[in-house]
Amino acid sequence: MFDGVSLEVRNFTHENFNQFLENIGQINNCNYSRGRKIVFWSNLRVYYFSNENVLRIQNSLHKFYNSEINNFGLYNHDDFTYSKVEITINYIENKLNVSSNEIYLKGKFEYGLNIQTFKYNPFKDIIDRFQSIVTTATNPFYVLYNENGKPFLKFCSFNQYKIKIYDKGKQMELQSRSKIMRYEIVNHNSIKTKKVFNKSIITLNDLLDKEIWNRCFYQLLKSYNNIRVLPFPDEVSIGDYSKCLLYSSLIFKNDYYKVYKKNYKDLKLVHNSIKNNESGVYFLIRQKLEDNYRQLLLN
Incomplete structure (x- = not known):
């Protein structure tokens, strides 16, 4: 965590x-x-x-x-x-x-979860399809340059924190069969961490408070639920794929804002039906985040 x-x-x-x-x-x-x-x-x-x-x-x-x-x-x-x-x-x-x-x-405070992605390649199959996080505005994901090879990390920046999602196996140079995805929030300063903890003074002892754990996990899950994604092309029509792209991409949204605004309800319906499909990878990831968190508290 x-x-x-x-x-x-x-x-x-x-x-x-x-x-x-x-x-x-x-x-x-x-x-x-x-x-x-x-x-x-x-x-x-x-x-x-x-x-x-x-x-x-x-x-x-x-x-x-x-x-x-x-x-x-x-x-x-x-x-x-x-x-x-x-x-x-x-x-x-x-x-x-x-x-x-x-x-x-x-100062800086990092918390997150490591989850197994089984048959899915963490970056190519999942992370690379994350397009943006929408809160009060649309915040795009960016790929972090990897000077030693192919990229394995995307991040989404906010004023006081950022979301980092990456292939943990690649980062740690583990064997290629190790398919581990890290979902992480990095608070840039203690001001943000105090808000998350709901405390004015924060200490190392707070990390033993399970309510603090719950508050951190809530932030992780809340941010994941706000991610807009792209589907796999072999699972949807090109029309629905295009709707997801318009709904999730900041560039497309800005370029075709009138179309986006006019068709918002339909775009949202198509996107969410894909992301929340119980047999789909994005629903699986959310389940894995929840299951992993429960196990951390029990062990």
Whole structure:
């Protein structure tokens, strides 16, 4: 569920920092740059601002659990369950000797779900057909350039967050038969995360609150339900395909706005009948998101 975080500990003295380095076995591996001390704790980047007595920690909690605690390696394509999150938070508390109620969430915050897509290629068959997310406006998906080969990720940007959907197997360079899709929301700042959590002060301890989990999942499912898609051409007529294209593509909508506005109800009906078809891939993905989330809470 949870992945990349930015954490902050205040009133963290020099003595606290030196004890922390000793606790993690990095007493002689601390670098100094631009007024801050830097140490790598597995995949986590730790910055200590000695003039402010502030400690900041950044990167993936999921990878940290797998590499530091589970000795699995720097991977995050499996499920980061509730019990694993709890173990991770307890581990961090112990090494820092700080309560998770005093470790604040600041800056970027990532959460999402990894789901198996079975016979479907995550990018070619599913993600590449995602065209836009419609809230108060139509926000298009963009393909992220991959300098090492074919693209495997699309993103949709908003003011304070973005939706990222990608082939997790390709990202992690897993075997080609590993068909895993990652559906993720990235909050750019703590302002957005506070809105999602419905709290004015947010801490690492909040990640143990199952109501917070529910609120995050609600955001994931809500955004997925607002995605407009293209059908498979062999499953619909060219007429219905064209209607879905006009309904889902921002460019087509702008170019043919009068046609779009006049035929909106029909376009919506055709599109939604395809996306909500219980034997179709898009309905399957929604089910997988729901099933995966339930399993995360139980394990």
